[in-house]
Every structure is written in C-alpha cells, then in structure tokens.
Amino acid sequence: MITAEDFAKEVLNRHSVFQDESKLDLDYTPDKLPHREDELKKLLWMFKSLIQRPGSSAPVALVYSSSGTGKTSLAKVLGKLLTSQANKRGVSLRYVHINCKFVYTMSSLVDQIALKAIDGFSVRGAGPDQVFRAMYHRLREHNRYLLLTLDEVDWFINRTGEDVIQQLHRYREELEEPKRLAILFITRIENIGKTPQLKRSTTNRTFAANILELEAYEGDELKDILAQRVELAFKDGVIDSEVVGFIADQSRRYGDAYYAIELLWKAGRYSDSREDLKVTPEHVRMAKASCDPSVRRDDLNSLTTDEKLLLLGIAQVSKDRAYISQKEANSEYLSCCEIYRWRPVSGGELLDHLHVLERVGFIHLDRSNGEATRISIPDIPVTILAENLRQIVVRAVRDEDSDQK
Numbered sequence: 001m002i003t004a005e006d007f008a009k010e011v012l013n014r015h016s017v018f019q020d021e022s023k024l025d026l027d028y029t030p031d032k033l034p035h036r037e038d039e040l041k042k043l044l045w046m047f048k049s050l051i052q053r054p055g056s057s058a059p060v061a062l063v064y065s066s067s068g069t070g071k072t073s074l075a076k077v078l079g080k081l082l083t084s085q086a087n088k089r090g091v092s093l094r095y096v097h098i099n100c101k102f103v104y105t106m107s108s109l110v111d112q113i114a115l116k117a118i119d120g121f122s123v124r125g126a127g128p129d130q131v132f133r134a135m136y137h138r139l140r141e142h143n144r145y146l147l148l149t150l151d152e153v154d155w156f157i158n159r160t161g162e163d164v165i166q167q168l169h170r171y172r173e174e175l176e177e178p179k180r181l182a183i184l185f186i187t188r189i190e191n192i193g194k195t196p197q198l199k200r201s202t203t204n205r206t207f208a209a210n211i212l213e214l215e216a217y218e219g220d221e222l223k224d225i226l227a228q229r230v231e232l233a234f235k236d237g238v239i240d241s242e243v244v245g246f247i248a249d250q251s252r253r254y255g256d257a258y259y260a261i262e263l264l265w266k267a268g269r270y271s272d273s274r275e276d277l278k279v280t281p282e283h284v285r286m287a288k289a290s291c292d293p294s295v296r297r298d299d300l301n302s303l304t305t306d307e308k309l310l311l312l313g314i315a316q317v318s319k320d321r322a323y324i325s326q327k328e329a330n331s332e333y334l335s336c337c338e339i340y341r342w343r344p345v346s347g348g349e350l351l352d353h354l355h356v357l358e359r360v361g362f363i364h365l366d367r368s369n370g371e372a373t374r375i376s377i378p379d380i381p382v383t384i385l386a387e388n389l390r391q392i393v394v395r396a397v398r399d400e401d402s403d404q405k
Contacts, residue, residue, distance in 0.1 A: 016235075017271050017279055023233035024265040026258070026298055029076045034228060035221040036070050039214060043078045046210045047147065047182060050082060054091050054145055055178025060169065062207045064187045065214035067296065068256030071186045072099075074214070075149045078184070082147060092144040100156035101302035106164065107131075109156070117146050132171050139180045149184045154191035154198060155302070158359045163197050169206060189213070216255025223248040225257050226264055234268065239279045243267075246281050250288055259293040266291060292384045299360075300388060305396045306345050307353045309336040311362055312393055314375055315386040323366065323374040329354070340397050 022028060033040065049057045063071050079095030086093035096116040103109045110128040114121050114135035121138065123131055139146060150156075156164060165185060172181055192198050203211060217225065226244045247267070251260035266287035271279045300308065313332030317324045330350060337344040345353070354375075357363045366374040377385070 014272070015275060015277065017238040017268050017277075018233060019235045020233055021265070021268075024229060024261055024268075029073045030228060030232065031077075032228075033070055033073055033077055034224045035217065036074055036214075039070075039074060039212060040077060040081075042212055043074065043184075044081065046212075047078070047082060047184075050093060050145060050147060050182055051085050051089060051091060054086075054093075055180065058172055058179035059182045059210060060172075060185075060207060061183075061210035061212065062185045062187065062203055063212045063214065064189050064192050066189050066216055066255065068254070068258035068260075068293070069214040069216055070257060071214060072097075072151055075151065075184055075186060079147055079149065086145070092142065093147060094144060095147045095149070097149045097151065099151045099298075099302075100164075101152045101298065103156060104304075105160065106162045106167065109150075109164065113148060117144075117148075118142075128167075129171075133175070136171075136175050136180065145180045145182070147182045147184070149186065151186045152188070153185045154187040154195050155360060157195055157197050158191070158361075159356055165197050165206060217257055218255070219248050219252035222251050222255070222257060222260050226260055229261055229264060233265075234279070238271075238277070239268075243279055243281060243284065247284055250284065251293075254293045256293050258296065259291070262291055262297075263287045290384065290387065292381050294380045295384050295388055297388060297392070299362075300392050303357075304353070305342060305393070305400060306333075306350070307357060308389055308393050308396055309333055309340065309342060310350065310353050311357055312336050312386060312389040314357075314363060315377060315382045315389060318375075318377050318382045319386075323376050326354070326373045326375060329375055336393070340393055342397055 023030075043061065043063070046061045047059050049059060063075070065071055076097060079097060083093050083095050094117055096113060098109070098112055098116070100109065103112060107128050110131045111123045114123065114131050117135055118138045121135065126134070150164065150168075153164060156162070168183060172179070172183075175181075187195075187198060192203070193200055196202075223245055226247055227241075230239050230244060244264075247260055247263050250263060251257075263284060264287075267279050267283040270283040270286045274283075276283070300311075303311065310329065310333045313336045314324065314329050316336075317328050317332050330347070333350060334344055336342075344350075354363075354365070358365050362377065362380070364376045364378050366376065
C-alpha cells in the first residue's frame with residue numbers, strides 16, 4: 001500500500017526543469033532591468049534632490065503605460081538605488097511600495113503607509129488625517145525621509161472613488177518644513193484621461209515635467225527579458241533559444257512582459273507535468289491555450305472573495321451568451337457560494353460588488369432600453385477567466401477559513 005509519505009517522496013524527487021521557480025513570480029524584481037536603463041535614469045533625475053538636498057523639496061512623479069511594461073520593477077529598483085545612495089551619504093531614507101489593488105479604503109491605505117514607514121507605529125483607530133500627521137511627526141523625530149510608491153493607483157481610484165492623488169498632495173502641502181515625503185504614482189495608460197483624477201490638465205498641474213510614459217516592449221526586447229528569466233529560473237539546457245524566441249513571438253503583439261513570463265512559467269509547468277526533460281514549443285502552445293493577456297491573475301487576486309464568486313458566476317453563465325440578466329448573475333453567485341461553502345452577502349451588498357466589477361473593468365452593465373440591467377464581459381475570454389477564477393476562489397476560501405480559525 002502506498003503511504004502519504006511515499007507519495008510525497010515521489011513528487012519531491014520527480015525531475016523538474018526548474019531550478020528556482022520563484023524567479024518567475026510576479027513579485028520578483030531582478031537586479032537589472034533589460035531595456036529600461038534610460039527610464040531608470042529619468043526617474044533618478046526626478047528624485048535626485050532626495051539625496052543631494054534632503055528636505056529642500058519633495059518630488060512627485062507619475063509613471064504610466066500599458067500592462068507588462070516593467071512599471072513596478074522599475075519603481076522597486078529606483079527605491080533600492082536611492083536608499084542605497086542615501087545610506088552612503090548619511091541620509092535616512094525609507095522606500096515604501098504599496099499595490100493599491102489590494103487596499104479598499106483611504107483609511108486602510110494611510111494605515112499601511114504609516115506602518116511600513118515607521119517601525120512599531122501604532123494606528124489605534126485614528127482617522128487618515130490623524131494617522132498621516134502622526135506618521136510625519138515620527139519621520140521628523142527620526143530625521144527620516146520617505147519615498148512612497150503607490151502602484152495601480154488608478155485601480156484604487158476607480159474602486160473607491162477617493163481622489164488619493166489630491167489628498168496626498170494636500171497632506172504634503174500642509175505639513176511643515178523640511179519636506180520629507182516624495183511620491184511616485186503608477187497607473188495604467190488606459191485610465192489616463194478617462195479617470196477624472198488622471199485627466200491631462202490635472203496631471204500636468206500636479207506633476208509638471210515629472211511624467212514618464214513607458215513604451216510597450218518590442219519582440220527582441222521581450223526575448224532578452226525571457227532569456228534573463230530562463231537563466232535565473234531554469235536548469236541549464238532545458239530550454240533552447242528557439243523556444244525562447246517562439247514565446248517572444250507569441251507575446252510580441254502585446255508588448256507585455258508579464259504575459260511572456262507567464263507563458264514561460266506555464267510551459268515549464270506543462271513540461272514537468274508530463275515529466276519531459278525539456279521545454280518544447282508544444283508546451284508553449286499548451287500554455288498559450290490556458291492563459292490570455294487580458295486575464296491577469298493579480299487583478300483577479302485583488303478582488304474580494306464575494307467579488308470573485310460573483311464574477312465566476314457571471315463568467316460561467318456567459319460562456320455562450322453576449323448578455324445575461326442581473327437576476328441570473330445573482331442566482332449563479334448563490335450557486336457558487338453553495339459549491340465553495342461560502343456565506344453569501346445580501347442583495348444590496350451584492351449590487352455594490354457588481355458596480356465594483358464594472359468600475360475596475362471586468363464587466364459592462366448595459367442600462368439602455370429602460371429594462372433591467374444586462375451584464376456582459378466584453379473583452380475577456382470567459383472560458384479562461386472562469387478557469388483561473390476557480391483556482392483562485394478555492395485558495396481564497398481556504399485562506400479565509402484558516403484566518404477565521
């Protein structure tokens with residue numbers, strides 16, 4: 001009889017093409033960013049006063065581009081370089097990076113900033129204004145400066161309706177000298193001009209010349225990025241340069257490094273599942289069939305569990321239909337809650353979740369014809385969306401149950 005220990009040994013001893021799979025993780029940032037050297041220099045120029053004349057000014061900048069162009073990695077490398085140079089010059093500078101997709105209120109956002117900026121900081125239920133002023137007071141006590149990156153700030157604005165850019169700008173203007181807070185905002189290009197807080201006139205007034213747009217990657221650039229990740233994540237000789245070029249070609253039309261790296265990772269996973277010794281073009285084709293550049297797992301992960309279940313229900317019903325009714329969406333949500341053993345929310349709360357899914361771009365609500373709201377998923381392949389959501393929902397429900405215990 002095969003025991004659980006025997007099964008574990010079999011799995012752990014099985015051949016793998018990976019040497020360090022974590023190097024393909026979305027949160028991993030390599031020390032060097034291929035084809036982003038010029039953009040890094042521009043950002044260093046924008047924030048150099050933090051090092052050269054600390055306290056004399058507090059730069060604010062905006063970086064925007066399409067998905068998968070290295071915005072997050074660029075910001076993290078900037079933070080690492082500036083804090084290193086600051087330490088060498090005796091300047092106490094802390095870098096804080098917050099992904100706003102996973103923050104749901106202004107209070108929570110300010111709390112996170114303060115907790116990461118000041119070791120041992122206590123929030124104790126204070127409002128955002130009080131927390132921010134207390135944090136600034138502690139920065140002054142420690143003679144510390146803060147470089148804050150708010151990543152995916154447009155996602156937060158669309159979800160909450162909060163004008164976080166203007167709010168933080170007001171905080172900075174009201175606080176006493178010396179200036180201790182510099183901010184880098186990161187947003188997606190599709191929301192520049194569409195989101196009220198990111199209109200051209202507003203961004204020009206707020207950021208002046210400190211605005212940087214990243215261009216999508218070209219095919220050869222994607223190939224260089226993939227080659228770097230192959231060297232870091234895979235064993236020697238398991239992926240030929242032809243396969244790397246094949247993945248780059250599949251991603252070229254989008255210029256999306258995130259998608260290219262996901263194809264590389266999934267191709268490696270398919271190779272392991274079949275116990276093959278190398279990653280082949282067929283593994284890449286299999287990977288491509290299971291993912292799409294419009295279905296980003298970090299976007300899905302940022303939703304609440306109820307939003308994930310509601311979106312899963314909508315996707316399942318929409319497989320062969322252009323539109324479904326709100327009643328059908330509600331019914332399918334309840335079915336998903338039953339399947340995954342999740343306690344459903346009330347109708348009013350569910351409507352709020354529906355509106356959130358619309359604001360962040362997953363669905364479209366058609367209110368024309370004076371009839372009940374029709375729901376559609378216009379831009380995302382629903383089969384791939386549902387497949388990803390099922391995996392994510394299982395993990396989300398399990399994690400919530402663990403937290404409650």
